[in-house]
Structures are given as structure tokens and as C-alpha cells.
Amino acid sequence: MTEDRYTTERDGFGRLLADREIWRQAGTIPAAGELTARWLEGRSEYQPGTFAPRFDDETRAIAGGLAELNRSGLFTKESQPGVLSEGHAQRAYVTGFCSVESAAALLELSGRTDLVTVAHAPGEANQSSIPVTLRDGDVVTVLGSSEGPVGDDQLRDWAEEANESLALVLADSWYVEVFDPVWGRNGVLLPAVLGTLADLEPATLQPGS
Numbered sequence: 001m002t003e004d005r006y007t008t009e010r011d012g013f014g015r016l017l018a019d020r021e022i023w024r025q026a027g028t029i030p031a032a033g034e035l036t037a038r039w040l041e042g043r044s045e046y047q048p049g050t051f052a053p054r055f056d057d058e059t060r061a062i063a064g065g066l067a068e069l070n071r072s073g074l075f076t077k078e079s080q081p082g083v084l085s086e087g088h089a090q091r092a093y094v095t096g097f098c099s100v101e102s103a104a105a106l107l108e109l110s111g112r113t114d115l116v117t118v119a120h121a122p123g124e125a126n127q128s129s130i131p132v133t134l135r136d137g138d139v140v141t142v143l144g145s146s147e148g149p150v151g152d153d154q155l156r157d158w159a160e161e162a163n164e165s166l167a168l169v170l171a172d173s174w175y176v177e178v179f180d181p182v183w184g185r186n187g188v189l190l191p192a193v194l195g196t197l198a199d200l201e202p203a204t205l206q207p208g209s
Contacts, residue, residue, distance in 0.1 A: 010045075014053045019046035027165035029097055029173060033070035040067040048161035049077075062092075065190035069094065072197040073102045074176070080133070080141075084184025091132040092189045093143060093179035101200055103174035109196045114182070115189060118144045120175040132179055143177045150175075 009017045019039075023046065026032045038044040040063040045053035055063065062081050070076055076096040083090035098106075103119045110117035120126055126144055133141035150158065150171040158167035180189045 010053070013051040014045075015047075015051075016045035016053060019044045022046075023048060023162045023166075026162060028169060029073065029075045029099070032075045032097075032162070032166055033073070036076060037067035037070040040064070040070070048158065061186075062190060065194065066094070068194050069096070069190065069197065072194055073200065074098045074193070074197060075170075077175075082180060082182070082184045082186045082189075087136050089134045089183045090141075091179050091181065091183055092186055093132050093177065094189065094193060095143070095175070095177040097170050097173040097175055100174055102197060103176050105196050105200055106176050106178055106193065109192060110178070113192060114180075115192055116179055116181055118177040120177075122172050122174065130179070143179055 007018045011017060011020070022044075023032075023035060026035055035044060036047065039047045040055065040059075042054070047055075058080065059066070062079060066076055066079055074094075074096040075098070076094055079094040080090055080092065082092035106117045107119050109115060116130070118126065118128070118130070128144035129142040130144045131139040131141070132143050133139070150167065155167050155171055158170060178189065178193055182188075
């Protein structure tokens, strides 16, 4: 295999294999966050668990804010902007893996604002269901009902899509879901989460920590 072919070869989902190899070296939340930020900035075409080289159109408007969060100690997993139109309503939300200090800070954010944080301790399952997306009056997306973000099946998937070291780190990390209870509202959630994480001690946010 020539170097040129290696740097341009793609998997069955169109993802760049050279960018996948970089994920083999990401063994911490800050490292995974940095690679995710690069993907959100269009500088990478591989993201574990996303079976396309790039994010969808809906994410475009919030990609910059998500990149900042990923560089601030929250390795994001899912997100959506607020939407309010005929037959379609969404609450803005973001989920991700973080340290216990970050989870505690985001819980405190929920206590002093109208934003809501659901925090899952490592290995904890939560069966509550909070609607965040409606289509024609039907609930199509909920938060709070995680079966454990890194159970046995998910652990195997993370190991295959990234690497085993990162999978084990995520299994021992806190998982948070933060959402704006106001349907369709944008511009509040991401800045508030970023500001909360920025107030933490820098030592908890640096790569390799």
C-alpha cells in the first residue's frame, strides 16, 4: 500500500482510514475531545460511532460551540439544536463523557438556571424519559433513559471504533445529558455549559490528565 493510497483510502461508510488511525492513540477524554473538535471543524473525516465522514446538516449551526465544549473537558456524544416549526419541535441538548468534577459543576448549573442536567455515575442505568423531540405530537427522542452509555456491547463498539484504552476510560467516566427545557430555544445551552466548564480548575481539563 503506497502512502498516497493510505492517506486517501476510506471504509465502507466513506470515513478516512488515516483519520481513524489517529483515534487508535486517543486514550483520554481530552484526547478524544480534541479529535472530535477537529472533526466538527472539518479537519477530520472519522468520528467513532458516526457512520459518515461528516456530521449532518442539523449540526452545522452548533458545530463551533460543540468543538469548544470538546476542548473544555466534555467529550460529546449526541446533541441537537432547538427547533420549533409546524409539526416539529426540539429542545436543544448535548450529552457527553466527563470527569466527576465536570459532572458536579453541570449539576450545579442545573440548580441555578432553568437548564436541566441528568448525570449518570459510571455503570449507572437510568430509566427516566424526558422528551426532547416531537414530530406531529409524537415523542421521538428522549433523554435520561440511558442503559449505561458503556455497557458490554457499547464497550466492544468503542474498542472497535476507537481503541480499548479509551473504551475503558469511558466506562469509568461520568456521562451527562444537559438540555434546555424551552422548546425551540437556541443560544443559551452551549454558552452556559462552556462557561461552567471553563470555570473549573485547568488541571482537570488538560490532555493527558
